[in-house]
Amino acid sequence: MVRFPLLKIAALAGFAGWSFITASAGAQTQASHESAVAAQVSRVQRSTTTAKPFAANWDSLAGYRTPAWFQDAKFGIFIHWGVYSVPAFANEWYSRNMYVAGNKAYEHHIATYGLQSKFGYKDFIPMFRAEHFDANAWVDLFQKAGARYVVPVGEHCDGFAMYASDVTPWNAKAMGPHRDIVGELATATRAHGLRFGVSSHTAEHWWWYGLGRTFDSDVRAMNSTPTNGLPPTSLLYGPASPRNLPAADGTADDRKEPDPDHLERWVPPSQDFLNEWLAKSTEVVDKYHPDFMYFDWWIGQPAFKPMLQQFAAYYYDRGAERHEQPVLTYKQESMPANVATLDIERGKLDTLRLLPWQTDTSVSIHSWGYAEHDEYRTAKSLVHQLVDTVSKNGNLLLNVGPKADGTIPEEARTVLLQIGDWLRVNGESIYGTRPFTVFGEGPTKAAKNATEKNNDIQSYTAQDIRFTASHGTKEPLLYATLLGWPSQSETVIHTLFAGNPYLPGAVCAADLVGGKSNLNFQQRPDGMHVTMPSSTEGLGDIAYVLRIHTHCK
Structure with a gap:
């Protein structure tokens, strides 16, 4: 039924709705459309x-x-x-x-x-x-x-x-x-x-x-x-x-x-x-x-x-x-x-x-x-x-x-x-930034050329970090966004190792955007070790941004 x-x-x-069609539209012909x-x-x-x-x-x-x-x-x-x-x-x-x-x-x-x-x-x-x-x-x-x-x-x-x-x-x-x-x-x-x-x-x-x-x-x-x-x-x-x-063979099945x-x-x-x-x-x-x-x-x-x-x-x-x-x-x-x-x-x-x-x-x-x-x-x-x-x-x-x-x-x-x-x-x-030399690090990888296949939904970890750089600002800044909260008090950003030639200078300060300033950190040969706050209170559960300075006065 x-x-x-x-x-x-x-x-x-x-079909009361059709009674309200504009007269000009209702009168348009194939010829007037082509014109x-x-x-x-x-x-x-x-x-x-x-x-x-x-x-x-x-x-x-x-x-x-x-x-x-x-x-x-x-x-x-x-x-x-x-x-x-x-x-x-x-x-x-x-x-x-x-x-x-x-x-x-x-x-x-x-x-x-x-x-x-x-x-x-x-x-x-x-x-x-x-x-x-x-x-x-x-x-x-x-x-x-x-x-x-x-x-x-x-x-x-x-x-x-x-x-x-x-x-x-x-x-x-x-x-x-x-x-x-x-x-x-x-x-x-x-x-x-x-x-x-x-x-x-x-x-x-x-x-x-x-x-x-x-x-x-x-x-x-x-x-x-x-x-x-x-x-x-x-x-x-x-x-x-x-x-x-x-x-x-001269045929075509348009349902295929x-x-x-x-x-x-x-x-x-x-x-x-x-x-x-x-x-x-x-x-x-x-x-x-x-x-x-x-x-x-x-x-x-x-x-x-x-x-x-x-x-x-x-x-x-x-x-x-x-x-x-x-x-x-x-x-x-x-x-x-x-x-x-x-x-x-x-x-x-x-x-x-x-x-x-x-x-x-x-x-x-x-x-x-x-x-x-x-x-x-x-x-x-x-x-x-x-x-x-x-x-x-x-x-x-x-x-x-x-x-x-x-x-x-x-x-x-x-x-x-x-x-x-x-x-x-x-x-x-995010806004007004430009990419850093390296886009990020971590275990989660996108499929190569993952296009048109609904491959845009992925789960990330605290070890997955993405970088952006400020653009047109008085002080050049680097941002490292953690796509999860580290399970230990210290997180390691391997890309920012001591002597990284792509940094404009040695890291001199690190802040948690929206949270604690002047985090304790050390740049070592294996990466930048950052001591994170003990709690995510007030920071939500989405992603966490470190603001990294290389031009401190």
Whole structure:
């Protein structure tokens, strides 16, 4: 028997939510959409042909340098929020998986909402009301957590834009909450003195709804003309391409996952889709002037290469016009290392990287968006990841997934505030620092190139120590962060042995940040021996920072 939640019943009652769609969105046709895309792409191409300082080629873009503001910030907040927070089931891939026969989301959807031909993903939009969304309250929480930049998802793979788009009518200003979510967050973030960014996952939209074409669903039945006051559903669900290139025998089973590390084996996007991707991406730049832009992994598909060059040149040149230095991230090998900033999803590096980089992970373990019954990481594990990342010249972008009503889950709020409590005491070892010659020491090792494999959760010991160095301060300082409290009264930092040639001088003093000053210590051939306080009272149970001086008067 199909069961219908009260929320669904309210939405189905004459589809009252659709009656509030803006007239301009409801009237948009395929032709007007194509015209908007063409106009934006033409604007970008004219600009990247003549603008300075960057041109749309890798050689010119190699002049880019990651700005100091990003290297100083260290910690940001990522926000996965969209229509997928309404079903709140399993993870943020619900919009795709509800059309994948055999997937638990497919079965859940039929049991909970009915057949996909009768109730499709688009029908969640009137239920996405965001009635309790308060951008200022969100950013106030993020600032208390210690974040220095905020990055909402502008458009996820589902094709629903969370901003007031002129390119797609399927956006949060025209329907659903009827609010420019990205715009409100941009205003609130900057009012709090933080940097603002936007992420785009539009590249994956090329194939996102492809399996919806294989059975009786509203994806198969999508229309290309306005119907019943709604814009063409093809502008939400299309192109719905298959993913697999035909096999040697001329067949391709799209239910079989193609190799995510060999995107050249996937069906390449059409030029029309690439133009739409460029139009949407640069529209965000024009409307919100983001300090930071994040692209998901599928931009690594070879067909995106010329578009990435055009986008990067356009984005960097617009920043230069405002005397700003923006940050653009890429994953894996999708861009050359010297033209943008590497991002590693739910992973880490096993050593220090000379170029700045970033890892992104989530407070929630199983989903980036809000999902009922998800599990949450501890503040301790996330601070340890932050400390490890910063010691290797990286930043941590930490995700939260708000509920459909605009509230942030209490579990996430608690973790964020606990991280903020630690950073308020120990932030001097994080913000504005640069890596020491050696990132750290201890028995716990990250897997080599532990990327994209959910390898970012590790348990550390008191012998695991991470280093950072002050930057631009009057007195050069070294920070040694212990990722556990030593079981004995003395801890040994082997890296800081007597005569270490990479120290600016002999150690002359050591303090416990937030605790006792002038700790007893000795530098010996086997390391720096430090006598620790007898108790961690007032220091918490997360991590402990030693401030090490080499220029005492």
